[in-house]
Amino acid sequence: MHPFEAMAEPVRRRIVELLASGEMTSGQIAEVVGSEYRVGRTASCKHLRVLRNAGFVDVRADLSWRWYRLADRGIDALEREVVDLRVKWARRSGWDAESTEKFDPLAAPPPYAASWSVPFRGPGRPARRGLRGRQTDIPAAPDPEQGLYQILPMPMRLYAGEMAGYNVPLIPLSSGYDIPQLGYGVFKVPPADTERVVLDALELGYRHIDTAAIYGNEEGVGAAIAGSGIPRDEIFLTTKLWNDRQAGDEPHAALEESLRKLGVDYVDLYLVHWPAPANANFVNAWKKLVAMSEGGAVRSIGVSNFLIEHLEQIESETGVLPAVNQIELHPAYQQRDVVAWCEARGIRIEAWGPLGQGKYDLFGAPAVHDAATAHERTPAQVVLRWHIQKGNIVFPKSVKTERLRENADIFDFSLSDAEMAGIDALDPGDESGRVGAHPSTLN
Numbered sequence: 001m002h003p004f005e006a007m008a009e010p011v012r013r014r015i016v017e018l019l020a021s022g023e024m025t026s027g028q029i030a031e032v033v034g035s036e037y038r039v040g041r042t043a044s045c046k047h048l049r050v051l052r053n054a055g056f057v058d059v060r061a062d063l064s065w066r067w068y069r070l071a072d073r074g075i076d077a078l079e080r081e082v083v084d085l086r087v088k089w090a091r092r093s094g095w096d097a098e099s100t101e102k103f104d105p106l107a108a109p110p111p112y113a114a115s116w117s118v119p120f121r122g123p124g125r126p127a128r129r130g131l132r133g134r135q136t137d138i139p140a141a142p143d144p145e146q147g148l149y150q151i152l153p154m155p156m157r158l159y160a161g162e163m164a165g166y167n168v169p170l171i172p173l174s175s176g177y178d179i180p181q182l183g184y185g186v187f188k189v190p191p192a193d194t195e196r197v198v199l200d201a202l203e204l205g206y207r208h209i210d211t212a213a214i215y216g217n218e219e220g221v222g223a224a225i226a227g228s229g230i231p232r233d234e235i236f237l238t239t240k241l242w243n244d245r246q247a248g249d250e251p252h253a254a255l256e257e258s259l260r261k262l263g264v265d266y267v268d269l270y271l272v273h274w275p276a277p278a279n280a281n282f283v284n285a286w287k288k289l290v291a292m293s294e295g296g297a298v299r300s301i302g303v304s305n306f307l308i309e310h311l312e313q314i315e316s317e318t319g320v321l322p323a324v325n326q327i328e329l330h331p332a333y334q335q336r337d338v339v340a341w342c343e344a345r346g347i348r349i350e351a352w353g354p355l356g357q358g359k360y361d362l363f364g365a366p367a368v369h370d371a372a373t374a375h376e377r378t379p380a381q382v383v384l385r386w387h388i389q390k391g392n393i394v395f396p397k398s399v400k401t402e403r404l405r406e407n408a409d410i411f412d413f414s415l416s417d418a419e420m421a422g423i424d425a426l427d428p429g430d431e432s433g434r435v436g437a438h439p440s441t442l443n
């Protein structure tokens with residue numbers, strides 16, 4: 001038995017009791033336990049792989065598996081991951097789509113699992129330091145007589161603030177690296193304020209910053225990262241290649257400039273910012289990013305604002321798909337066709353403008369407003385929670401510390417299926433919800 005497993009046993013028993021008695025929700029337990037016992041992410045990932053290889057055991061019934069992930073990401077994240085995997089494998093195995101819709105993936109193992117042994121073929125793990133690279137902080141065993149009792153009186157919010165980054169789920173990318181599902185975006189943050197607000201965000205626990213060369217504030221982001229004292233490999237940093245640098249060898253020069261301004265020797269994610277199709281250079285830019293990803297200065301590569309036609313073009317000309325597509329996505333504009341295309345190919349969706357940039361009355365929509373009232377949350381928290389449950393990666397922007405805190409405090413409640421469906425229905429299904437530029441015409 002793994003020493004951690006032995007140590008976890010009394011806590012696990014107490015979790016079962018708490019869940020059964022309804023004293024605490026699974027999210028609350030996950031928050032407390034996850035904060036107290038920081039199991040290395042490598043360990044959790046390893047156990048998740050075993051879980052996957054085991055044919056997707058029923059995690060509701062198997063709390064020992066739940067424990068490992070619970071300590072790292074929380075029960076909801078684990079359950080969602082198993083749901084996603086089952087649906088994915090059901091589709092791949094040719095199981096018909098209608099049954100997939102009706103099937104409750106958490107209620108029982110999928111019918112084909114009994115006869116199928118589906119090895120988990122992950123993207124492979126390059127030797128590196130990084131978010132998944134540490135297996136430390138395994139605590140000394142608690143008093144087995146006391147188990148979780150000792151932990152329960154701790155104030156939960158203590159961690160939601162100082163250690164919010166810790167509670168944020170990590171999403172695996174096809175590159176083998178993980179990205180925190182919630183981050184902080186700095187579009188339109190004035191350069192003079194950037195260092196202060198990014199420092200605020202890092203102090204609050206954000207560990208994922210999204211910037212771009214065109215935002216003009218990479219220096220401020222870099223200054224905040226340097227000044228925070230947080231080890232570089234604990235922060236996920238994204239920047240983007242602007243449209244006028246897509247030709248020839250320009251992407252390499254642009255990356256060098258961004259690295260210099262950011263004061264770092266690598267970025268976690270580098271994106272082609274827009275396809276800018278009139279310039280006909282995005283395939284060239286993508287080829288350069290592919291080359292960059294083979295060196296040390298860029299860990300994962302992706303695109304932004306790519307429509308299916310642009311994605312198909314880079315796929316057919318390079319055979320390499322991006323790890324993410326960062327697109328405008330909020331309740332009134334969900335781009336379901338692009339999302340479905342990407343999801344089917346393991347491309348993660350990053351939703352920019354997750355709050356609709358405040359450009360329409362999203363917060364007053366009854367579906368959002370009513371859910372906010374029911375959960376005693378703000379409308380912004382409800383919308384961000386909707387994104388999280390959809391699996392979108394988000395990095396809402398605010399220059400206000402209070403809102404940064406509010407936007408991160410979304411991991412201890414869940415929207416019901418009906419509430420999710422109500423927000424899903426806010427997309428009229430046409431272009432009228434778009435608040436930003438159209439990728440076919442911005443060059």
Ligand SMILES: NC(=O)c1ccc[n+]([C@@H]2O[C@H](COP(=O)([O-])OP(=O)(O)OC[C@H]3O[C@@H](n4cnc5c(N)ncnc54)[C@H](OP(=O)(O)O)[C@@H]3O)[C@@H](O)[C@H]2O)c1
Binds near residue numbers: 185304354403407436
């Ligand atoms: N790839 C691309 O082409 C692209 C395009 C746009 C954005 N992005 C990225 O996506 C990030 C997020 O998108 P975004 O900044 O455009 O839009 P957003 O996050 O949807 O909205 C930001 C607006 O919402 C307000 N806000 C933030 N939190 C709030 C809260 N809790 N309650 C009420 N209002 C709140 C902010 O105001 P205050 O600042 O006054 O609080 C700001 O006006 C950007 O920062 C950027 O990193 C990428």
